Amino acid sequence: MTLADFILNHTEPILKEWESFARSIWPGPTASRSVLRDHAGDMLKAVAMEMKTSQTESERAAKSKGLAGGDSGAPDAASVRVDKASHLHAVSRLSSGFELRELVAEYRALRSSVIHLWILTVPEPGAQEMQDITRFNEAIDQSLAESISSFAEKVDASREYFLGILGHDLRNPLCSATLLAHVLAESSTLDPRSRQMALTMRSSLDAMNLLIRDILDFTGARLGARMEVSPKPMDLLPLCREVLAEMQAIHPDRKFVFSAPHDCLDGTWDSGRLRQLISNLIGNALQHGSPTTPITLSASCPGDDVLLAVHNFGPAIPEEKLGVIFDPMKRHSSSESPEPSTTLGSLGLGLYIAREVATAHGGTITVASAGQETTFNVQLPKHCEAGE
Known part of the structure; x- marks a missing residue:
């Protein structure tokens, strides 16, 4: 009997072992039989049917790499x-309080149970049985990969919803306190x-408002909401000067240099958002650049675009981080220890928001970093439409 047929004909014994294992790791009061088994029956049937499906060499190679498609790249x-049942199981287990390691443990136990029960019925395993085991492992690996992906996506979404709700709920009382401080x-x-105490309190509350704004922008973007802009005719030149003047007031011991033409920086943009972008890039240069060298903000007008550049001296960004520099989650997870933050109130979201x-x-927006110099370049069309 092939392994696929064995699974279809002996689903109940396999499910009993699955149920027993699930009960042993269940996070809380013992659940009912149907909850313990969850979508295991559907997954077993889907795995068996996938094993009985003919498979080309390219499909076999693709699945060995964790991909479901073959020549066309589209899954059969x-x-x-398999993916649907695995996704539903992951979501269900998350809602039951499972951790990721417990989800993975279920698959490990399932793999062991199926092979153990089947081998007992095979007198002399041969080449065909080895091929069956290979197909079974490929199908289980596919199911596990889909479950892990679905589980992780739901966990990330839950965290970001929480951050969004927290930021929204903090904003109203903080706005009242900020108004009183001003x-x-x-x-x-x-x-x-x-x-002086009132000025310090105002500065701290303003910093907190910026943090909450960044949190709301970050969580909104991560949950699929496009950043809203309200473009209006404006001149970028005075905005750049205002931002630099603010930075100079906050960091009187630092030197800032600004260079720009006077006749081509008119356009249609959201001034508040561009202020946010420029402030974040300069803040990044302050945090990571050399404290004894100037930070340069320049603007130019190549063709129908505007190019903003923020340049600083200091240690170059490691090459392995250049590809993830705008993603705070990947940037911090790409090293064994998080980057130390030298800026009070920094969440490391500035480059992502920019x-x-x-x-x-x-x-x-692009970055070039080599030797002792780093430059962030922002290229913008002169006329932006709302919702572009």
Whole structure:
């Protein structure tokens, strides 16, 4: 009897072992039989049907690499059934409180149970049986990969929903506190010491508002929401000067250099978003650049676009991080220890937000880093349409 036929004809004994194992690792009060078994029956049937489907050499090679397609790259109907059952199982186990390692353990136990029960019925395993085991392992690996992917996506989405809700709920009381701090800081009745305290409080609350704005932008983009922009006619020149003046006031010991033409920086953009982009790039240069060398912001007008460049001296970005520099999750996970943050209140979202702002305007952002110099280049079309 082939392994695929064995699975179809002996599903109940296999499910009993699955149920027993699931009960042993269940995170909480013992669940019912149907909950313990969940979609295991569907997965077994899908795996068996996939094993009985003819397979070309290219499909075999693709599946050995964790891919479901062959020459066309499109999965066949049997592979689709495996993926669907695996996805449903992962989502169900997550809602039951499973950790990822427990989900993987179920598959490991299932693989062991099926092969053990089947081998007992095979007097002398030969080449055909080895081929069956290979097909079974490929199908189980495909199912496991789909389950892990679905599980991880749901976990990430849950975390980002939580961050979004947290940021939204914090924003209203923080706005009230910020307004009061601004009123106090401008009051003429305070003594010098109290006024300085009010200014410090205002600066700290402004920093917190920026953090919450970044969190909301980040979670919105990660959950599929496109960053909203409200483009209006504007001149980029005074905006650049305003941002640099603000940075100079916050960092009086640092040197900033600005260079730009005076006659070609008019366009249609969202001024608030571009302020955010420029501030984030300069903030990144302050955080990672040399504290004794100037930071340069330049603007130019190649053709129908505007090019913004932020340049700093200091250690180059490691080559292995250049490809993930705009993704804070991948950037921090690509090294054994997270990058130390030297900026108070930094979540490491600045470059990600800068990229989203550029993209929302129909532009691009790139980075070049070598030797002791790093430059971020932002290219924007002069006229951005809302929702572009």
